[in-house]
Amino acid sequence: MTPARTLYEKLWDEHFIREVGSGLGLLYIDRHLLHEVTTPQAFEGLKLAGRKVWRIAANLAVADHNVPTSHRDREIADPLSRLQLQTLDANCAEFGITEFGLHDPRQGIVHVVGPEQGFTLPGMTVVCGDSHTATHGALGALAFGIGTSEVEHVLATQTLTLQKARTMLVRFEGSLAQGVSAKDMALALIGLVGTAGGTGHVMEFAGPAVRALSMEGRMTLCNMAIEAGARAGMVAVDDTTIDYCVGRPFAPTGQSLDQAVAYWRTLTSDPEAVFDRVVEVDAARIAPQVTWGTSPEMVTSIEGVVPNPDGEHDPVRRAGMARALAYMGLEPGVRIADIPLDKVFIGSCTNSRIEDLRTAAAVVRGRHIAPGIQQALVVPGSGLVKAQAEAEGLHRVFIEAGFEWRDPGCSMCLGMNEDSLNPGERCASTSNRNFEGRQGAGGRTHLVSPAMAAAAAIAGHFVDIRQFHG
Amino acid sequence: MDKFTQHEGIVIPLDRANVDTDAILPKEFLKSVKRTGFGPHLFDGLRYLDPYRDEQSNALRRPNPDFVLNRPEYAGATILLARENFGCGSSREHAPWALLDHGIRVVIAPSFADIFFSNCFKNGLLPVRLTAAQVDTLFAQLASTPGYRLHIDLPAQCVRTPDGTSFTFEIDAFQKDCLLNGLDEIGLTLQHREQIAAFEARRLADRPWLRADPAGH
Numbered sequence: 001m002t003p004a005r006t007l008y009e010k011l012w013d014e015h016f017i018r019e020v021g022s023g024l025g026l027l028y029i030d031r032h033l034l035h036e037v038t039t040p041q042a043f044e045g046l047k048l049a050g051r052k053v054w055r056i057a058a059n060l061a062v063a064d065h066n067v068p069t070s071h072r073d074r075e076i077a078d079p080l081s082r083l084q085l086q087t088l089d090a091n092c093a094e095f096g097i098t099e100f101g102l103h104d105p106r107q108g109i110v111h112v113v114g115p116e117q118g119f120t121l122p123g124m125t126v127v128c129g130d131s132h133t134a135t136h137g138a139l140g141a142l143a144f145g146i147g148t149s150e151v152e153h154v155l156a157t158q159t160l161t162l163q164k165a166r167t168m169l170v171r172f173e174g175s176l177a178q179g180v181s182a183k184d185m186a187l188a189l190i191g192l193v194g195t196a197g198g199t200g201h202v203m204e205f206a207g208p209a210v211r212a213l214s215m216e217g218r219m220t221l222c223n224m225a226i227e228a229g230a231r232a233g234m235v236a237v238d239d240t241t242i243d244y245c246v247g248r249p250f251a252p253t254g255q256s257l258d259q260a261v262a263y264w265r266t267l268t269s270d271p272e273a274v275f276d277r278v279v280e281v282d283a284a285r286i287a288p289q290v291t292w293g294t295s296p297e298m299v300t301s302i303e304g305v306v307p308n309p310d311g312e313h314d315p316v317r318r319a320g321m322a323r324a325l326a327y328m329g330l331e332p333g334v335r336i337a338d339i340p341l342d343k344v345f346i347g348s349c350t351n352s353r354i355e356d357l358r359t360a361a362a363v364v365r366g367r368h369i370a371p372g373i374q375q376a377l378v379v380p381g382s383g384l385v386k387a388q389a390e391a392e393g394l395h396r397v398f399i400e401a402g403f404e405w406r407d408p409g410c411s412m413c414l415g416m417n418e419d420s421l422n423p424g425e426r427c428a429s430t431s432n433r434n435f436e437g438r439q440g441a442g443g444r445t446h447l448v449s450p451a452m453a454a455a456a457a458i459a460g461h462f463v464d465i466r467q468f469h470g
Numbered sequence: 471m472d473k474f475t476q477h478e479g480i481v482i483p484l485d486r487a488n489v490d491t492d493a494i495l496p497k498e499f500l501k502s503v504k505r506t507g508f509g510p511h512l513f514d515g516l517r518y519l520d521p522y523r524d525e526q527s528n529a530l531r532r533p534n535p536d537f538v539l540n541r542p543e544y545a546g547a548t549i550l551l552a553r554e555n556f557g558c559g560s561s562r563e564h565a566p567w568a569l570l571d572h573g574i575r576v577v578i579a580p581s582f583a584d585i586f587f588s589n590c591f592k593n594g595l596l597p598v599r600l601t602a603a604q605v606d607t608l609f610a611q612l613a614s615t616p617g618y619r620l621h622i623d624l625p626a627q628c629v630r631t632p633d634g635t636s637f638t639f640e641i642d643a644f645q646k647d648c649l650l651n652g653l654d655e656i657g658l659t660l661q662h663r664e665q666i667a668a669f670e671a672r673r674l675a676d677r678p679w680l681r682a683d684p685a686g687h
């Protein structure tokens with residue numbers, strides 16, 4: 001009898017080629033996603049060494065971090081951005097790698113595009129030079145971010161040398177309250193375990209509240225596993241997973257699909273499997289979350305107040321809190337619901353899929369953004385998400401409410417293109433990082449769910465989405 | 471990649487936890503298609519008082535005198551001392567590139583984020599994990615010792631302080647070997663080329679849907 005294994009252990013064994021040195025495994029990589037920021041130096045390395053791409057069909061490239069989200073017909077103004085995009089085009093052309101170009105309707109954020117196309121599927125190893133590759137783990141895949149040297153290694157060898165991670169089971173018991181979403185689950189978890197809570201671990205999300213999530217909700221949750229320090233996040237395969245995958249452009253069909261589904265159904269942790277660590281969270285007790293500081297673990301609920309650093313015993317943490325409050329321009333004791341906002345951003349690989357846009361549109365329908373809001377952006381995760389939203393008329397709902405309706409890309413999640421915060425501006429954002437300067441030098445980020453961001457845009461300050469309807 | 475064996479240098483104290491990769495190298499500087507030239511922007515947001523405009527005017531910016539990197543006593547420092555969870559955030563290898571470009575060869579902290587930790591080894595930057603108590607000791611010694619230097623002995627896996635104390639650290643044998651010999655990891659992996667090819671052939675036969683080719687659509 002084979003010993004009970006966790007989902008991670010099954011995926012590890014499935015891709016294990018051989019041991020290299022002390023306890024390190026050489027693992028086969030099924031899928032590699034590329035974008036413009038972390039690949040130029042990898043292709044350069046490949047060329048300098050005279051190496052080829054090992055398996056061209058395993059790769060898919062799409063520019064997202066640095067792309068304009070409006071006026072795509074014009075030439076990109078910033079010469080550095082332009083060169084970076086041209087470099088990706090040229091490298092893909094030279095090595096024969098498929099790229100969804102800026103004018104391809106399938107272009108979008110890599111982590112939205114991969115699952116949407118069925119390019120990433122259950123049971124695969126998926127890597128990308130981007131930490132939020134964890135997103136694809138929602139499919140029951142082993143997906144994680146890598147650095148540029150590893151991008152080059154994957155291009156040249158279709159493998160990675162890896163240390164086996166520890167396993168952590170995160171069980172969400174019970175069910176979420178109305179208006180509370182996967183984003184709130186992720187933020188509440190990070191508040192609980194901290195941004196280093198998952199270091200060295202792969203997290204598997206389980207429990208009734210995870211089973212009840214749609215695939216898109218699971219992607220939101222896995223996306224933020226990296227913010228909890230984990231190498232990867234994953235969810236076991238069930239009917240929701242399979243229903244999502246069937247019919248996608250690169251997904252199998254016919255006999256090959258039957259064979260795939262039979263295999264995918266095995267991608268769960270065995271009931272007897274032992275995890276190195278187990279964390280349990282009561283989903284019913286999660287209130288809508290809002291970050292107040294400069295790390296995703298600096299988070300509280302909409303019912304909370306900005307904490308006082310004096311109450312923190314650990315001196316390093318206390319200093320960190322004080323620095324965060326100074327940067328955020330907040331005083332201890334201020335009610336989260338009283339924090340006024342300048343901008344709102346709905347987008348990013350965390351929350352830019354069709355369900356996110358539907359949820360936000362339902363909140364703003366028939367209303368208008370508050371006078372104090374200088375800019376409210378909706379940036380769909382891909383061209384296909386955008387087209388779907390337009391087919392449903394969501395773009396009109398947003399535009400009539402005073403939002404700008406943009407083309408797909410990372411946009412104000414990291415502000416590498418022209419969409420960024422000015423110093424001192426305060427933003428409700430559906431993205432995943434509130435680090436200093438993340439959305440623009442001096443910009444102040446509060447991470448929230450799409451519903452909370454939409455409601456904040458209408459009210460001009462944070463409001464409890466559970467009381468906002470009606 | 472440069473080999474790493476012994477290293478001695480001035481230590482710069484960055485007394486913060488959760489130093490993220492956006493802080494180490496902000497996204498404004500990720501547009502480069504090169505591996506070098508990031509040094510002047512290491513900790514850019516903390517390091518200068520005025521905002522970045524362009525490369526030409528960068529030398530005219532006002533350094534923030536309160537930020538450690540700008541203090542004269544740490545000029546030429548090659549070892550960075552920090553707190554928990556150093557390097558959290560994005561996978562950008564630009565972070566270790568910027569540290570190296572500035573002249574840093576060793577980062578000492580109680581813990582590191584996983585991707586940053588692995589990225590360091592690919593570039594000859596040594597991340598050293600000591601206990602929180604040992605890191606406390608180093609911060610305390612540094613505060614009371616002008617020109618504080620440490621000696622890092624990779625073969626012996628230890629950090630030696632000026633008073634002769636030595637703290638040992640753990641390091642994976644493979645990663646240690648790569649650093650000591652400046653090995654090309656891709657070259658090493660390609661020694662297993664036949665085994666990889668055989669594994670791949672078997673895998674694509676067993677799981678035929680993996681053959682889906684994006685170029686075919």
Ligand code: SF4
Binds near residue numbers: 350409
């Ligand atoms: S949307 Fe933000 S977090 Fe996601 S890949 Fe783009 S920059 Fe990274």
